[in-house]
Amino acid sequence: MNQHSRPADAARPGASYAVEAVDLVKTYGTGPAEVRALDGLSVRFPARSFTAVMGPSGSGKSTLLQCAAGLDTPTGGSALIGGVDLATLGDDELTRIRRERIGFVFQQYNLLPELTAEENIVLPVQLAGRRPERGAVRELAERLGLSGRLGHRPAEMSGGQQQRVALGRALLTRPEVIFADEPTGNLDTRSSGEILDLLRTSVRELGQTVVMVTHDPVAASYADGVVLVADGRLVDTLAKPDPARIAEAMRLLGEVR
Numbered sequence: 609m610n611q612h613s614r615p616a617d618a619a620r621p622g623a624s625y626a627v628e629a630v631d632l633v634k635t636y637g638t639g640p641a642e643v644r645a646l647d648g649l650s651v652r653f654p655a656r657s658f659t660a661v662m663g664p665s666g667s668g669k670s671t672l673l674q675c676a677a678g679l680d681t682p683t684g685g686s687a688l689i690g691g692v693d694l695a696t697l698g699d700d701e702l703t704r705i706r707r708e709r710i711g712f713v714f715q716q717y718n719l720l721p722e723l724t725a726e727e728n729i730v731l732p733v734q735l736a737g738r739r740p741e742r743g744a745v746r747e748l749a750e751r752l753g754l755s756g757r758l759g760h761r762p763a764e765m766s767g768g769q770q771q772r773v774a775l776g777r778a779l780l781t782r783p784e785v786i787f788a789d790e791p792t793g794n795l796d797t798r799s800s801g802e803i804l805d806l807l808r809t810s811v812r813e814l815g816q817t818v819v820m821v822t823h824d825p826v827a828a829s830y831a832d833g834v835v836l837v838a839d840g841r842l843v844d845t846l847a848k849p850d851p852a853r854i855a856e857a858m859r860l861l862g863e864v865r
């Protein structure tokens with residue numbers, strides 16, 4: 609096992625890291641009931657890279673994303689976004705970083721049912737007290753294939769369309785980093801492929817950094833690299849792997865544990 613190896617292109621000269629986790633520890637509960645969800649996990653995600661995070665159920669993948677995105681506070685270690693240690697920020701600064709530099713996409717879409725697609729997409733910008741730019745919303749809707757759907761409510765859309773709305777909501781502020789927690793977990797193969805293509809386009813064309821938790825080797829193969837997590841620690845990384853290699857690494861991980 610290669611505990612300290614980096615994602616595929618981390619060694620690129622001049623590479624900078626969009627997201628860094630340094631010796632992250634996260635425990636839940638106390639005494640005999642204590643769960644060590646992250647057990648000294650260190651990983652760095654280069655800027656403009658698309659990385660999949662994989663590992664057995666309960667290995668700490670979601671906890672890693674939550675701590676790295678500043679949605680949860682680690683018990684120990686540091687989480688950095690663009691070189692800024694989140695622990696050094698006050699509440700207002702942390703809120704601003706989460707709002708402006710980070711986008712989050714969840715498996716369950718988390719759209720507000722009473723709002724239209726367009727209203728859901730612009731909501732974070734409005735909550736930040738800004739007026740969404742109509743041109744930017746239209747351009748984004750076109751990119752996401754949602755131009756004809758902006759007036760629809762979530763219940764009137766397919767799962768794939770709803771996830772594209774959720775992606776639009778995450779992308780409108782052009783965040784540096786998109787964290788996606790099983791974004792294709794509820795989708796069929798075709799809709800999954802559309803979402804994964806959009807995530808890849810965000811990296812290639814818009815220069816964003818995507819960190820995606822997935823259980824699906826095919827979904828992970830869209831990424832530039834895969835990091836494998838087990839028992840709250842980084843155990844291996846794979847560069848540009850195909851689905852068969854990813855599935856094999858996952859199988860070996862199950863056997864090793």
Ligand SMILES: Nc1ncnc2c1ncn2[C@@H]1O[C@H](COP(=O)(O)OP(=O)(O)OP(=O)(O)O)[C@@H](O)[C@H]1O
Nearest residue numbers: 636637643644645664665666667668669670671672
């Ligand atoms: N709020 C919480 N309270 C107590 N324990 C928690 C909490 N959140 C997570 N855990 C525990 O921490 C460990 C890691 O959970 P986490 O959700 O990060 O794993 P995961 O790899 O994302 O799992 P899955 O693939 O099943 O979604 C698990 O043992 C889980 O039960």
